[in-house]
Amino acid sequence: MSASTLKPPVRVAVTGAAGQIGYALLFRIAAGDMLGPDQPVILHLLEITPALPAAQGVVMELNDCAFPLLAGVVTTDDPNVAFSDVDFALLVGARPRGPGMERKDLLEANGAIFGPQGRALNKHAKRDVKVLVVGNPANTNALIAQANAPDLDPRCFTAMMRLDHNRALSLLAEQTDTHSTGVKKVTIWGNHSATQYPDISQATIDGTPAAQKIGRDWYETTFIPTVQQRGAAIIKARGASSAASAASAAIDHMRNWALGTADGDWVSMGIPSDGSYGIDAGLIYGFPVTCSGGTYTIVPNLPVDDFSRRLMDATADELRGERDAVKALLG
Numbered sequence: 001m002s003a004s005t006l007k008p009p010v011r012v013a014v015t016g017a018a019g020q021i022g023y024a025l026l027f028r029i030a031a032g033d034m035l036g037p038d039q040p041v042i043l044h045l046l047e048i049t050p051a052l053p054a055a056q057g058v059v060m061e062l063n064d065c066a067f068p069l070l071a072g073v074v075t076t077d078d079p080n081v082a083f084s085d086v087d088f089a090l091l092v093g094a095r096p097r098g099p100g101m102e103r104k105d106l107l108e109a110n111g112a113i114f115g116p117q118g119r120a121l122n123k124h125a126k127r128d129v130k131v132l133v134v135g136n137p138a139n140t141n142a143l144i145a146q147a148n149a150p151d152l153d154p155r156c157f158t159a160m161m162r163l164d165h166n167r168a169l170s171l172l173a174e175q176t177d178t179h180s181t182g183v184k185k186v187t188i189w190g191n192h193s194a195t196q197y198p199d200i201s202q203a204t205i206d207g208t209p210a211a212q213k214i215g216r217d218w219y220e221t222t223f224i225p226t227v228q229q230r231g232a233a234i235i236k237a238r239g240a241s242s243a244a245s246a247a248s249a250a251i252d253h254m255r256n257w258a259l260g261t262a263d264g265d266w267v268s269m270g271i272p273s274d275g276s277y278g279i280d281a282g283l284i285y286g287f288p289v290t291c292s293g294g295t296y297t298i299v300p301n302l303p304v305d306d307f308s309r310r311l312m313d314a315t316a317d318e319l320r321g322e323r324d325a326v327k328a329l330l331g
């Protein structure tokens with residue numbers, strides 16, 4: 001692409017830039033996977049002070065790739081610098097869980113990171129900044145950041161459900177011997193946790209309702225728990241939490257938010273509830289959404305049967321409990 005067909009650069013902040021997700025994410029953003037082949041980016045990397053030398057090493061490697069779309073890199077340990085004028089912010093920097101832990105066990109250690117970052121975004125980011133929280137527990141960390149950014153539209157803050165969504169697509173494709181691109185209209189409701197509800201009641205597989213292709217028993221006893229527990233299974237297998245697949249999901253989430261979703265399908269995003277589907281307004285909850293023109297819209301009027309209602313309410317209950325546990329951090 002010639003320089004004259006490129007858009008003006010946008011600023012993309014990534015926190016935890018020296019971590020394992022950061023390492024899988026930054027090169028793909030700089031290659032244009034997130035915002036397209038005509039969109040130059042200036043990366044703003046935030047790390048804690050002791051990790052700055054490692055972050056500098058990542059910058060050396062970014063430079064060594066000579067990416068045509070990389071228009072600059074800012075590296076800092078100061079959120080006020082990192083979030084200055086940013087159009088996008090991917091909040092990854094936080095502790096990962098180890099074996100035997102649930103993601104909410106990280107609330108105390110990680111919750112404290114997101115208040116100051118919310119305040120810095122409030123002061124310095126573009127007013128239409130798109131924020132994706134990846135650091136766990138992602139939904140409640142997004143709530144903390146949002147609560148500390150009262151001058152930004154609350155809808156600027158989202159949490160990542162896309163890894164769960166992609167896991168569900170892939171598992172359904174494997175089970176029905178097709179490709180994940182043939183699987184549409186899957187929803188991950190609720191929390192990015194073991195209570196999430198991977199719902200295939202509206203899903204189609206190669207155009208046929210999923211319920212006609214897979215048995216109810218496999219759905220309830222294998223599919224749902226496998227998607228819910230996939231993060232723990234990766235930790236067990238790798239000895240470290242998912243990184244490349246998490247980075248890929250973050251790219252997918254931001255690309256769809258910025259550039260739109262495909263006709264005839266939707267994606268799952270953790271977004272502030274507007275009360276749709278009986279979910280308390282304000283909770284950062286996974287919903288089915290379509291995106292267009294840089295905004296997301298909850299898919300309306302889907303039927304909810306008793307089975308779905310029970311699982312949607314259970315994951316909302318967990319989010320309410322997490323919100324109550326961090327009351328002191330909510331500004």
Ligand SMILES: NC(=O)c1ccc[n+]([C@@H]2O[C@H](COP(=O)([O-])OP(=O)(O)OC[C@H]3O[C@@H](n4cnc5c(N)ncnc54)[C@H](O)[C@@H]3O)[C@@H](O)[C@H]2O)c1
Nearest residue numbers: 016018019020021047093094095096134135136160163246
């Ligand atoms: N939402 C999801 O689907 C999903 C998927 C995978 C991992 N995660 C979560 O993402 C987070 C990061 O995972 P990882 O594997 O990259 O961990 P990691 O330990 O490899 O990297 C985390 C990085 O964040 C940095 N960091 C810590 N505090 C920071 C702060 N205040 N500001 C900036 N940087 C800071 C650390 O120095 C470290 O370099 C974890 O909380 C993990 O559980 C979420």
Ligand SMILES: O=C(O)C[C@H](O)C(=O)O
Nearest residue numbers: 097103136231232241242
């Ligand atoms: O499971 C984890 O702790 C990491 C991440 O949230 C995942 O789902 O892989």
